[in-house]
Amino acid sequence: MDDEMAFHLDMATEENMQKGLSSEDARRRAKTDFGGIAQTKEACRDLWILEKINQFWKDFRNGFRQLNRFPSQSIISILSLAMAIGLFATLFSVIDKLLLSGMPFENPDELYYITWEASEGGFRPNISLQDFADFRxxxxxxxxxxxxxGAYITLNESGEMAxxxxxxxxxxxxxxxxxxxxLLGSGFQKGDSYSGGEMSIILNERIWEEQFNRDPEIIGKKIFTGDKLYTVRAIVSNSFRxxxxxxxxxxxxxxxRVENMPRNGGIPTWLTYGRLxxxxxxxxxxxxxxxxxxSLKEQYPKINAGRDSVNIRPLIEYYMSDNMRNLLILLQVAVLVVLVGACINIAILRASQAANRISEFAARSALGASPRQVFNQIIIESLGIGLLSSIIGLSIALYGIRGAQWWMNNSVFWPSEITVELNRSALAVGLTLGIIASVGASLLPAIKVYGLDIIKYLREGKGSVSSFTTGHLVRGFVVTQVALSFAVLVGMFIMLQIFLNLNRKQLPYDPDDFLTAQMLFYPTYYPSVKERGAKMEEVLESMKAIPGVKNAAMSFRASLSSAYSGEAIIEGVVYQDQSDYPSLSCRVVTQDYFDMLNIKLLEGRLFTHFDTHDSNKVVIVNQAMAARFWPNESAIGKRLKNPENQFADEWMTIVGVIQNLPERGIRLLNTNVPCYYMLSRQHMLALWEVVLECRGDPEKYAQPMREALAKVDNSLGLMYIRPVKNDFGQQAFQLTFVTRxxxxxxxxxxxLSLIGIYGLFSSYVSQRIREYCIRYALGANARNIWQMIAKQGAVLTAIGLLFGLVNGYGVFLWLKEVFPLFVYASHFYFLLALxxxxxxxxAAIFFPARKAITVNIANVLRSD
Amino acid sequence: MAKKDKSDLLQGTLDLLILKTLKTGPKHGWGITESIQTASLEALKIKEGSLYPALHRLEKNGYVKSEWGLSENNRKAKYYRLSAKGQRQFEAEAAYWEGFVNSVQLVLKS
Incomplete structure (x- = not known):
């Protein structure tokens, strides 16, 4: 435009000069005669911009009309891309939250805990209070x-029951x-707990309700906790953990404590954490x-000897094992891989579609459409697919998030305050990749069309654009897709199996029927084994008398869901030192424990009334332990010692062998750990888990349980009363969640793979429709054509399945390593997947093949 | 009544004049103004501010096509030529114009 105007001005200037004006005057005159040059340029430009907008709209409509012309292919492309985007955004968001789950705090990723450097055994010692004060x-x-x-408090606000x-x-x-x-109050106050200040306490909602009947005046109130008076400073939600x-x-x-503590030692038992x-x-x-x-080591060389290195690690480790974390991260990567896979899938489909439609584009060009218009049309079609997929993908993600949230809200174990939100960056990545894939795939054919010699193409037929033939690519992708689907299916079935196994409860009892609570028998109150044993019996009898309670038993320290770890000295085995003692699981239980839980006795006997506090000490082992230490003989009569308790020197005789139970909880990497069970009245232990077998909802037995205990001894109190299923649920939560x-x-x-396989096969067949028609024309019948297509399809499927079997087996081995307890070989999954x-x-071969057989040959050949 | 300049063309007339001018062969913008001016015995002077938007509009509608070439004095210039569509358009517009002028004449002379 500038050149055009400049030329005009030059010509006018020249003419003016010929009329006798000086060059300057001639130029000025020419400009004056021209009028507003800028306005003229602007007016011309506006014309073209409007034209471009119109053209774009036309291309846009045309593009969408084309999508409508090939509805099945368009739907396949749009749906699979949308699903991949939706899946990616949903799972990525959920996993992202889950990785930080259980940490219902602001910016949980800033929280770290501090320990001393791990010793050789991998144990990282906590910090002593003195060191904490100096660090701080x-x-x-x-x-x-x-x-x-950790600590305990005793409250007896009513004066009736502790x-x-x-x-x-x-x-x-x-x-x-x-x-x-x-929820209430503002937390500890300045000066609290320092000398001269008040001792203060924060309670949760449950204590507030149970002890103070949700008294709104609770803040500032002084309460007696068994040893001291504390001022209540705040009430926090029950969900805060x-x-x-x-x-x-x-x-x-x-x-x-810090003020009063001499700087001469200190037990390193304090978990120290902070916000970076x-x-x-x-x-x-x-x-x-x-x-x-x-500098601390220099100052206190004796106390801080060996403590020169500090470890700072994310606090999230307290909530989630490394394995689980790795699994989730792996899942995130897998979701990304699926998205990329779906994008490649769409790319191939689009590219092969474009290749199939090259005659159409050539025809459009021949009818007067400029190469740019054809190019634009292809790009806009793809953009349309990308946009539609994005919109549907976004809706899927939004509903997916809602679904996930619904499921979490209905799970008692999911911390209710955790809200899953759509991760915006995940969504952005999904949408961008989707649009890039659909547009990018059409770019190559579109560029080819741009430079296509239409006349040559129409004269010579498809051969001149053989570079468009994506046949090999499509075949390769069919094989990959079949292989991938097979492996994914095998993996999915194994996961389903794990999930079903979890639900099937590999336990001889139903955790839903049990209520559990902790209680302490202070050695000062019950100094002898006999007294304590008698008191425990009395407590259990009182609880068994509660209407609706079927049975009651106790287990030392450990809840039903997992035993505690302990060592054992096996008679006849020579140990160099303590570190050689085998690490096992163990429990100390009351006599009725096995009966109540319906645990199967495999050999020998269970505990009886003849096993008293002063009789020979007896022990029961599980099958795994018997198999490990006495593989070729009976374990009955063999002896072992527990080196950790106060009767460490006394041998305990094995009287029975029972079935294996998941005594280390339903956790990842759980193995069949050997476990032994000691009898409560033969050991002197303080902290017990009381378990009640109840009829109906166990939670309604909490109050009767307290009352029954108060009848026996008003000074004893129950702590942490909860249904047993909560313990299992909390442990199984992460696993259940990951499995789901x-x-x-x-x-x-x-x-997605199904859609992919179908799309690819149908694209493969439709690419060759012309070939089939020629065969028809040359005398082949429908049966020949069908056989040919089926053979081609079968070969591709077989090659794909061959790779799939290898992949599937790989997936199986990997899952077996990750979930050894749950995964076992089964041909069933492979056959089902197959x-x-x-x-x-x-199906993917049949429908396109039917189309190929019933196609009107004359039409196809004529259209070519 | 304000004096009316002869060069104020009736709406739509400019397109007709341009198409007519291009019938004799391709011309650049300056050449078109010159031709119209000469043919009208200097009575019609086309303003550049009207000429170029009109040329681009005709090009956009497909009545003229443009290409760059060399002018008589070897300068780079944009040449416009009549397309087949433009030829048909000219004939239709010229017939309409003739009919219109005749009708106006009849009224004026009545």
Whole structure:
């Protein structure tokens, strides 16, 4: 435009000069005569912009009309891309939340815990209160650090019955570091717990309700917790759980302890955690703490000997095992791979579609459409697919998130305050990849069309654009798709099996029927085994008398869902030192424990009344333990010692062998761990788990349980009363969740693969329709054509299945390694997967083949 | 009544004049103004601010096609030529114009 106007001005200037004007005047005159040059240019430009908008709209409409012309292919492309985008955004968001689950705090990724460097055994010692105080004073990497350790409180507000609750001793900044806002009150106050200040406590909603009937005036009230008077500073929600849900109150004890503690030792039992300052890396923080540790070591060479290195790790580790974390991260990667796979799938489909339609594009060009218009049309069609898929994908993601949230809300074990939100970056990645895939795939054919010699093409037929033939690519992808689907199916079936096994409860009892609580028998009150044993019997009898309670038993420290770890000395085995003792699981149980839980006796006998506190000590082992230590003989009569308890020197004789139970909880990487069971009245232990077998909802027995205990001894209190299924649920939660995620992932991936296989096969067949028609024309009949197509399809499927079998076996081995307890070889899954893939492949061949057979040859050949 | 300049063309007339001018062969913008001016015995002087948008509009509608070439004095210039569609358009518009002028004449002379 500029050149055109410049030329005009030059010509006018020249003419003016010929009329006798000076060059300057001639130019000025020419400009004056021209009028507003800029306005003229603007007017011309506007014309073209409007034209472009119109053209775009026309191309856009045309593109969408074309999508409508090939509805099945368009639907396949749109649906599979949308599902992949939806799946990716949903699972990515859920997993992202799950990775931080159980940490219902603001910015949980900033929270870290601090320990001393791990010793050789991998155990990382906590920090002593003295060291904590020094670290807190000198460190600069965290906004602040706090410390916590377990404790108990006893409350008897009514004066009728003592209630015991799990508590923690915490530093006064406990809540600030976690950034938790209480329901009521504002948390510990300045000066609290220091000398001269008040001793203060934070309670949870449950204690507030049970003891204070939700008294709105509770804040500031002084309560007696068995040893001291504490001022209530805040009430926090029941859903707030820090490290364990069992803790229901937090005492701000640390400042006074630190003040009164001499700097000459201290037990390293305090979990120290903090919130890293923004911009400070873990390495920087470790360096900071190491330099403090070095100066502490110099100052207290005796106490801090060997403590020169500090470990700072994400607090999330307290909530989720490394395995689970890795699995989830792996799942996130898998979802991304599926998205990329779906994109490639669409890309191939689109590319082969475009290749098939090259005659159409050539015809359009011949009818006057410019190459640019044809190019635009292809791009806009693809953009349309990308956009539609994105919109549907976004809806799928939104509903998926809602579904996940619904499921979580209906799961008692999911911390209710965790809300899953659509992860925006995941959605952005999904949408971008989707659009890139659909547009990118059409780019190559579109560019080819742009430079296509139409006349040559129309004259010479399809041969001149042989580079468009994506046949090999499609074949390769059919094989890959079949292989992938097979492997995914095998994986999904195994996951389903794990899930069903979890639900089938590999337990001889139904955890839904049991209520459990903790109680302490102080050695000071019950100094002898006999007295304590008698009191325990009395408590159990009183509980068995509760109407609706079928049975009652106790197990030392451990809940039903997992035993505790202990060592054993097996008679006849020579141990060099303590570290050689085998690490096993063990329990100390009351006589009725096995009967109540319906545990199967395999050999020998269970505990009886003849096993008293002063008779020979007896022990029962599980099958795994018997098999491990006495593989070729009976375990009955063999002897072992428990090196950890107060009767460590006494041999215990094995009297029975029982079935294996998941005594280390239903956790990942659970193995069949040997376990032995000691009899309660032969050992002197304080903290017991009381278990009631109830009729109906176990939770309604909480109050009768308390009353029954109060009848026996008003000073004893029950702590942490909860249904046993909660324990199982909490343990199984992550596994159940991951299993469900994997199953959902598998199902959707499989569906995507089905769509992919179908799309690819039908594209493969339709690409060759012309060939079939020529064969028809040359005398082949429908049967020949069908056989030919079926043979081609079968070969591709068979090659795919061959790869699939290898992949599927790989998936099986991997899952078996991750979930050894749950995964066992079964031809069933392989056969099921095989039949599903073969059926899909058959359908994918059958329908396009039918189309090929019934096609009107004359039309196809004429259209060519 | 304000004096009316002869060069103020009736709406739509400019397109007709351009098409007519291009019938004799391709011309650049300057050449078109020159031709119209000469043919009208200097009575019609086309304003550049009207000419170029009109040319681009005709091009957009497919009545003229443009290409770059060399002018008589060897300068780069954009040449416009009549397309087949433009030829048909000219004939239709010229017939309409003739009919219109005749009708106006009849009224004026009555």
């Amino acid at each position: 004073k000198h460190q600069t990497s965290f906004t602040d650090i706090a410390a916590i350790r 209630y015991r609750y799990r508590s923690s001793m915490v530093s006064e900044n406990f809540m600030e570091v976690l950034q938790v806002k209480p 820090f490290l364990t849900g069992a803790v229901e109150s937090w005492k701000g004890e640390i400042p006074r 300052k923004p911009g400070v890396s873990v390495d920087q923080a470790e360096a900071d703490f190491k330099s403090i540790a070095a 995620l994997f199953t959902a992932f598998g199902a959707i991936t499989f569906l 039949s599903l893939v073969v059926t899909t492949a058959f």
